[in-house]
Amino acid sequence: xxxxxxxxxxxxxxxxxxxPTTGVIGDREESAILCAVAPxxxxxxxxxxxxLQCPYCxxxxxxxxVKNELTTEEWCSVMSQAGEMGILQVxxxxxxxxxxxxxxxxVKTAADAGLYSxxxxxxxxxxxxxxxxxxxxxxDHVQVSVxxxxxxxxxRIGAFKNALEKKLEFARWVTELDMPLTINAPIHRHNIHNVxxxxxxxxxxxxxxxxxxxxxxxxxxxxxxxxLIPTYEETIASIExxxxxxxxxxxxxxxxxxxxxxxxxxxxPCMGGWGxxxxxxxxxxxxxxxxxxxxxxxxxxxxxxDKKLLDIWMDSDAFNAFRGTDWMKEPCKSCAFKxxxxxxCRCQAMAISKDPRNTDPACSLSPYHNEMVNLAKAEAAKPAxxxxxxxxxxxxxxSKAHGEVFEPAE
Amino acid sequence: MPAVxxxxxxxxxxxxxxxxxxxxxxxxxxxxxxxxxxxxxxxLTPDAIAVMVLKLCDGERSVDDIAAKxxxxxxxxxxxxxxxxxxxxxDLADKGYIKG
Numbered sequence: 001x002x003x004x005x006x007x008x009x010x011x012x013x014x015x016x017x018x019x020p021t022t023g024v025i026g027d028r029e030e031s032a033i034l035c036a037v038a039p040x041x042x043x044x045x046x047x048x049x050x051x052l053q054c055p056y057c058x059x060x061x062x063x064x065x066v067k068n069e070l071t072t073e074e075w076c077s078v079m080s081q082a083g084e085m086g087i088l089q090v091x092x093x094x095x096x097x098x099x100x101x102x103x104x105x106x107v108k109t110a111a112d113a114g115l116y117s118x119x120x121x122x123x124x125x126x127x128x129x130x131x132x133x134x135x136x137x138x139x140d141h142v143q144v145s146v147x148x149x150x151x152x153x154x155x156r157i158g159a160f161k162n163a164l165e166k167k168l169e170f171a172r173w174v175t176e177l178d179m180p181l182t183i184n185a186p187i188h189r190h191n192i193h194n195v196x197x198x199x200x201x202x203x204x205x206x207x208x209x210x211x212x213x214x215x216x217x218x219x220x221x222x223x224x225x226x227x228l229i230p231t232y233e234e235t236i237a238s239i240e241x242x243x244x245x246x247x248x249x250x251x252x253x254x255x256x257x258x259x260x261x262x263x264x265x266x267x268x269p270c271m272g273g274w275g276x277x278x279x280x281x282x283x284x285x286x287x288x289x290x291x292x293x294x295x296x297x298x299x300x301x302x303x304x305x306d307k308k309l310l311d312i313w314m315d316s317d318a319f320n321a322f323r324g325t326d327w328m329k330e331p332c333k334s335c336a337f338k339x340x341x342x343x344x345c346r347c348q349a350m351a352i353s354k355d356p357r358n359t360d361p362a363c364s365l366s367p368y369h370n371e372m373v374n375l376a377k378a379e380a381a382k383p384a385x386x387x388x389x390x391x392x393x394x395x396x397x398x399s400k401a402h403g404e405v406f407e408p409a410e
Numbered sequence: 411m412p413a414v415x416x417x418x419x420x421x422x423x424x425x426x427x428x429x430x431x432x433x434x435x436x437x438x439x440x441x442x443x444x445x446x447x448x449x450x451x452x453x454l455t456p457d458a459i460a461v462m463v464l465k466l467c468d469g470e471r472s473v474d475d476i477a478a479k480x481x482x483x484x485x486x487x488x489x490x491x492x493x494x495x496x497x498x499x500x501d502l503a504d505k506g507y508i509k510g
Binding site for chain 2: 206
């Protein structure tokens with residue numbers, strides 16, 4: 001990563017480059033080259049348990065059961081190893097990470113290992129005392145998901161009573177404790193009209209950051225696509241609003257936006273490149289190049305129970321499968337942007353074209369692109385289908401149905 | 411919700427006393443032999459001079475004080491340096507990494 005360093009004696013070249021740490025598409029050219037030696041970011045999915053049942057969830061439909069979860073010692077070992085191998089940031093996610101009673105120990109070990117820690121929480125079941133304790137133990141940043149800024153919408157989307165009220169209360173505790181707060185706004189057809197109010201709420205709360213995260217159609221969200229996908233026109237209007245707000249709120253609120261790539265012309269540089277800067281660990285310890293990678297059937301994943309994290313990063317078949325550009329087919333292979341977007345998302349290529357080596361269909365050069373856009377537009381034009389809520393009953397139903405139509409549980 | 415004072419954009423000038431919020435961490439990254447500024451969902455890689463500026467952002471020194479220190483260190487004209495420091499800090503303030 002030495003090319004990023006511009007050390008010379010001249011003050012006129014003071015430079016600060018920034019890298020996003022979770023594959024978020026930020027303002028301007030932030031998809032900078034990521035470290036080739038070791039990853040900079042680790043997404044730790046501590047559990048698949050969650051009090052909410054959001055249909056846009058990006059977890060795999062097959063949810064991991066509690067009995068398979070890594071133990072406290074195993075997660076703490078992961079944190080220590082992560083620090084030693086040069087990982088800089090850890091995102092504690094799930095499911096709902098606070099469902100783990102040992103979150104405190106994991107946070108403390110992460111802090112001791114020098115990791116910058118980020119708690120990604122639904123924030124409906126956490127007491128103020130627990131947040132204070134986590135801060136004391138070294139938690140650096142808190143991200144709260146808000147399903148809608150309308151109480152009724154939030155309750156319906158997450159299937160949790162009074163969710164919004166609880167979330168806003170928790171978010172205020174975060175800023176009162178002088179911790180940085182991110183509001184995560186998962187956007188789809190049921191709340192896209194509220195993007196402006198989301199931004200107002202984030203400013204009122206004193207948040208540092210908001211993620212306007214258009215749903216990405218993997219896992220549960222893919223299953224619910226016809227229930228969630230907004231129209232092209234609504235999408236464009238929301239993007240334009242965000243771009244204007246970003247300018248207006250410069251220095252007040254950082255607005256990151258994950259664009260809905262069904263309506264994009266160019267694919268997103270997914271994870272900043274496969275096996276380039278990030279790794280993801282599932283509740284049962286499987287190490288993935290991205291959180292949706294299990295949707296690619298040909299990949300085999302190593303487990304932190306069997307191998308050292310660094311060895312997995314360096315040698316795992318799953319990480320090596322799509323590293324660099326040698327695996328590419330046309331039109332990626334001869335494309336001028338192949339080192340910029342890395343062919344986009346492997347999981348989306350798999351989901352739409354059934355071959356993970358194809359160009360991401362979000363790219364206008366993909367032969368599947370028009371099909372995908374038309375599919376999205378056709379689904380968005382129809383009334384939204386009923387939610388298939390993310391819960392264990394529906395997970396069991398889906399696995400029984402093997403892709404056939406089934407009646408979702410209420 | 412109780413009335414909250416709306417934050418405003420910090421406009422940096424030579425009298426500003428910049429401060430780096432406590433939740434940002436400026437650290438040396440030994441594996442890659444570089445400095446990093448760890449922030450929510452971001453990793454910034456400041457160069458040597460930016461690191462020096464950031465270390466001086468303690469809320470007590472003004473931009474002019476910081477520029478004077480750098481001018482001494484690099485034997486460069488203070489006015490030029492002050493301009494560059496204002497530019498750097500404005501950029502960082504607009505990203506939310508520097509407060510006044």
